[in-house]
Amino acid sequence: MIQFGPAHVIYILEAVRWTVVLSLVAFAGGAVLGLLLALARVSRSILLRAFSAAYIQTVQGTPLLILLFLAYFGLSLLGYRLAPLVAAGLALTLYVGAFLGEIWRGCIQAVPRTQWEASDCLGLNRFQQYAYIILPQAIRIATPPTVGFMVQVVKNTSLASVIGFVELTRAGQIVNNSTFQPLMVFILVAALYFAICYPLSVASRALERKLNVAR
Amino acid sequence: MAFDANGAVLAEPQGDAVVKVRDVVKFFGQLKVLDGVSLDVKAGDMVAIIGRSGSGKSTLLRCMNGLEDIQEGKIVICGHEVGYGQSNRADLRRDVGMVFQSYNLFPHLTVQRNITLALTLVKKKSKAEAQRLAEQVLDQVGLADKMLSYPEQLSGGQQQRVAIARSLALSPQVMLFDEVTSALDPELTVEVLRVMEDLAKGGMTMILVTHEMAFAQRVANQVVFMHKGKVWEAGPTRELFSSPKTSEFAQFIGTGL
Ligand SMILES: Nc1ncnc2c1ncn2[C@@H]1O[C@H](COP(=O)(O)OP(=O)(O)O)[C@@H](O)[C@H]1O
């Protein structure tokens, strides 16, 4: 048995990078997709509303693990052999997009209807209403649930280990397989997840305070 | 002002009416909320629409501004036919301002930005020009010192005056007011009514739904009494109040509201 030592710690610390990268990809891709889905959900086109609702329902009803399998093994069967990072990024983007789409739809709809009417009466067109009146208020409402969900996403990136992507959790498993010191290893891994997620919560609270002051 | 109570027309429609409402019928689902409403408003008129709660006053005002669709009839304001969700709304918006019971200021923007937003985005005014107009209208409603405040830092009466200023800044031909003092304490009501009275004296064409009977009697030159979705009785204020023609109106003013 190999002793749990500095080399292992460094190996695990380096894997933090991949958890962060995957999280960032998932947020960025998911945010773009989520915004499009949210706007489609509240659009005036029945087709767009139906399509986005169907997408959200379907993805929310599918375990992330299955999405990861589909993106990695499924697509490779079809001839698209994606690198684990790409496959995991894709699956997480689809997943995060569906959830953010639903969260943000709620936030957009939480802006009172009278704000639409008042801005309409001033002659703003629909784009201007979204850009200057509705979205700025929706963002304020959306901050806490969005950050809460981001924390979930960081933790959910651990599932990418099943397709062989060496992020924090997978690195912990690898080290544990050679050292058999699960307690030490996984406490370190847990502490590192906390170190990523905690600043997110702090930043969220700071942001909320700032948004509350600026109004 | 044309008047249409149970089919009886008491006055000829005016040729120079800036607002023409003709035989408007409006349903909410099965509920007939406006039942053949017609009225005309001349430039410079101040028309008070009164009546019991649920008689269709707000709905009429909202239809006039295209916030609700109508099932029958026609509404023309300043030469623009009003259509719900229509794309030529910009023309209507340029000429008609509206103030709501709940102020509806934009909470995330300063008083100044509340006023300049449409000036710069819609009217394409320069920043300096928009700023100058904002100062002017805020001064007009007595709130020149609140330029940089946020709505929540103001009292209800102040917020409502900002809402009036915001609408006024776009220099509309006609202004619609829907129970703009109903959410206010009596002291705050006074300051808002004073602003509206000044506007009326300045010749603004105004249509207001109100429960302030004393104010309506004193300032409005035309009164419309609505009942069950119809214009039940309408005419010059003094005439109407001195000799009610229908028992419903007599009862309405008799109860002192
Ligand atoms: N959006 C709506 N949906 C359904 N019914 C409505 C709606 N708005 C108003 N009503 C109904 O229409 C009638 C007239 O309402 P309203 O115009 O607000 O009356 P008023 O302003 O005279 O009190 C009422 O019976 C009211 O319940």
Ligand SMILES: [Mg+2]
């Ligand atoms: Mg009303």
